[in-house]
Amino acid sequence: MSKEIIVSPADWEPLDIENDLREKIWSTQRTFAEDVWFRFSHKKSAFAGLLIILLLMLFAFVGPYLTPYSFDTQTLDFSNIPPLMEVTNVDDNLFYITANLKVIHVGNNGKLLAALPKLKEDTAQKIIYYDFNGRELPLSYQKKPAAILNHEGKRLRRDNKVWNTSYWLGTDGLGRDLLTRLMYGTKISLIVALIATFVNMTIGMIYGGISAFAGGSVDTVMMRIVDIISTVPLTLYVILIMVIMTDGFLSIIIALSSVYWVTMARVVRGQIYSLKENEFVYAAKTIGSSQSTILFRHLLPNAMGPILVTATMMIPSAIFMEAFLGFIGIGIAAPMASLGTMCNDSIQALRSNPYQLFFPSLMICIIMFAFNYVGDGLRDALDPKLKK
Template sequence: MTTIQPNDGDYKNLRSQDRPAEPSADLFVPQPLDATAREELAAPAPTFWKEAMERLFKNKGAVVSLVLLIILGAMALIGPSMNEFTYREQHIPHSNLPPKVAGLEWLGFDGKDVNGVDQYAQRGVETNYWFGTDEFGRDLWTRVWKGTQISLFIALVAAFLDLVIGVIYGGISAYYGGRIDNVMQRIIEILTGIPNLIVIILFILILEPGIRSIILAMIITGWVGMARVVRGQMLQLKGQEFVLASRTLGASDSRLMRKHLLPNVMGPIIVTVMFTIPTAIFFEAFLSFIGLGLQAPLASLGVLIEDGYDAIRSFPYKLLIPAVVISLVMICFNLLADGLRDALDPKMRK
């Protein structure tokens, strides 16, 4: 088959509608020059932590939880000093008074007991106890916020010690590896093979119940989870190119861990710490509730809940108020930890 190629004469004889449209001059309009405009530079790329904070503050649940935790923490510090009572002071004539707050009677803070009797008017008490009193006449407002202060202190100290021990232990195990890693991981397996609650109870039974013994009991096995998180993250990082390049340039082991490895695992570490705090608060409250934690007249949320449980039918406010406080604290810490986990996840980056 022979193909016939059209020549220039044939192309000129084509109909006008078959010819390709020629661009007109009005399609090319030059951009007007603005002499006053200067060269615009692109903004610097946001850092990982800046993007993480932006994602965190877009999470409404995490933001509300953070605000509530700040308020609860402030009340734990200043609440016990907002009136003239101390958390140990007893006033037997004012025992078992229900809560009474001027202006909040419509919320139930009217000083009436379960039978509708105004205990303040009946006893001639002029002082208003905002959260009521216990069976010894101690002000529950002061005891609740003092108990929140003690519970938060125990949880924060235990979480901090878990952080230090877990990061050091897990970092050494992952970085050096080999026989050192095998021995250190066998120790962790032995500790995790024993139920955590049994270890804590046995340790407290050996020591006298108190703040120090509770903190020490919590950190016996509390650091294991942190150590495993740090080890797993460092095992992923220590073979990457930037670590090998730094080692080739002569960086020491301590510098590699401080400058390169630890900063890259800070996200999982922070999230683990945030989940550790409500767990420590729960353990302290549980131990105090079963009588192995703090003892009266010391106040903690667990002690107050245990006291309120014994009088729940006659004086429900004794249990309700500390239960609401500890629930708020634990829920807020968990929601904030969830928000931080999502914010620090590299997969969430745009």
């Protein structure tokens, strides 16, 4: 059964063309930021990078509140314990033997319970007797590796593997939790990098902006100064600054901030130089807007794309520089953890405890990868030539 459609003749009358209708913009309103976000989030590597950065921030800033340890909590009994322990099973009790011949009682769930007190040592036989709940537990170190002996004096094999649930990433040479220190180290790295980048961005934008905007001989002189600064190897320069100042958080930031703006100044100058011949700048001039309005309202916002990309690309190098300073021993002062100092600490015991170097260096890699991918994605997202 067909449905009858009734169309009144009035429906075929032409519509009045309203002026409002004619001038209507039919596209949905999408700001520049939304546009950038659209392109950025559709690039998988960039989005993954951003996600990793967010996770890292969560790890670094919320993490320290969730661990029972502080960055300087030392438990000397539990020094150099790896995350995956090879333990000896004695009558359903697990024991971990440390490199310096201590015996640690480990719970079945992988918790470190206590270091056993030493009863006596038989130097001739090379056996140390430990006290375990009134029971004597002999540890023979005649042959390497040291092993616990059973009733018949037979060496027991370390045949059980248990994850360390007290210290998920193990402990360092002073018995400090590596995970907690990694959190603090990441935090320091991120803060240093972000502040240094922000300061560099500000100095670079103002310096480069003024240089390009003023033009002429002012530009020449300002850029030659930049050239001179950039001929000094930046690493050397930072080290010299660090030598003069006391080692600490603030001086690292000052050292990094006073160096990297050179790149930013050049980028900004190039951008402003090409932008200032645009008609909207002339328009602002004929309107009578002040020089600072033209620079800060017209020129710099339009140069923001390359500035942001340069800034994001600067973060990994700042992080690496901070880690490097820590590694050569002029970074963050001693008890505080930074990724560089953690690497440095682990170098002495690298052979026996490689995990101590592995985790902080892995963290450096992850941070740098993430920021590089984000920077890459940002560059693509902000490049108007790729605009679809």
